[in-house]
Amino acid sequence: MQHLLVMGVCGTGKSTVAKAVSDSLGATFIEADDHHSPEAKARMTSGLPLTDAHRWGWLDRIAGAADARPGRVVIACSALKEAYRERLRVTLNPMGIIHLYGDKTLLAARMAARRDHFMPVSLLESQFADLETPTGPEVLALDVALSRSDVIARACDFSRTMLDRA
Ligand SMILES: Nc1ncnc2c1ncn2[C@@H]1O[C@H](COP(=O)(O)OP(=O)(O)O)[C@@H](O)[C@H]1O
Ligand SMILES: O=C(O)[C@H](O)[C@@H](O)[C@H](O)[C@H](O)COP(=O)(O)O
Structure with missing residues (x-):
């Protein structure tokens, strides 16, 4: 396996x-936020969530960028719905998944503390509404109430196991 989705x-x-x-x-890092159109970013900044129609092309650009890189690739992408993950899997298959989850109040506080980010805290509600929890042997779910170092250590252990698989 060469591809991992966070x-x-x-x-x-x-x-x-x-x-x-x-x-x-030693993998390539791909940040999904870098593949949004300026219009999509402006829409989110104004407090409007993206729709499926906004997301298909974005997901295809992310999958294309990952597929173009040799070796291991780790992608940070919300990929909230199963259909979005299926869209990535059209190109990136197999794909390990680390699902980071947390309490809404905790996440709102972390977002509010973040500086210079286009995503307003108000969009957390629609993100939760769109979320479809992934399941399956290729998925690790991690509660982000854990410390940053614990989350990263567990994510690294899982990633090593998954990426070492054929
Ligand atoms: N386990 C953690 N404990 C405390 N703070 C964290 C943890 N993980 C991330 N953060 C902080 O929370 C904020 C959101 O993290 P970020 O990586 O931007 O999230 P996302 O990419 O999912 O929106 C950042 O300021 C980051 O430094
Ligand atoms: O860092 C963040 O706050 C998120 O990653 C954020 O940027 C967002 O989740 C998507 O990039 C928007 O797309 P979705 O509406 O599909 O999540």
Whole structure:
């Protein structure tokens, strides 16, 4: 397996964890936020959630970017619905999944403390509404109430196991 997705609603630590895992494993890090159109970012900044129609092209750009890189790739992407993960799997198959989850109040506090980010805390509600929890042997669910170092250590252990698989 060469591809790992770190997913979850906003503020769960996807970027933080995916970057740390990719550094630790010598993998390429892909940040889904870098693949949004300026219009999509402006929409979110104004407090409006994305719809499926906004997300298909975005997911295809992310999958294309990951597929273009040789070797191991770790992707930080919300990928909230099963259909979005299926869309990534059209290109990236097999794909391990780390699902970061947490309490809404905790995540709101972490988002509020984040500086210079386009995603407003108000979009947390629609993120939770869209979330479809992933299941299956390729999924690790991690509660982000754990310390940053614990979350990263568990994510790294799982990633090593998954990426060592054929
Ligand atoms: N386990 C953790 N404990 C405490 N703070 C964390 C943890 N993981 C991430 N953070 C912080 O929470 C905020 C949100 O993390 P971020 O990686 O931007 O999330 P996402 O990419 O899912 O929106 C950041 O300020 C980050 O430094
Ligand atoms: O860092 C964050 O706050 C999130 O990653 C955030 O940027 C968002 O989740 C998506 O990029 C938007 O797309 P979705 O509405 O599909 O989550």
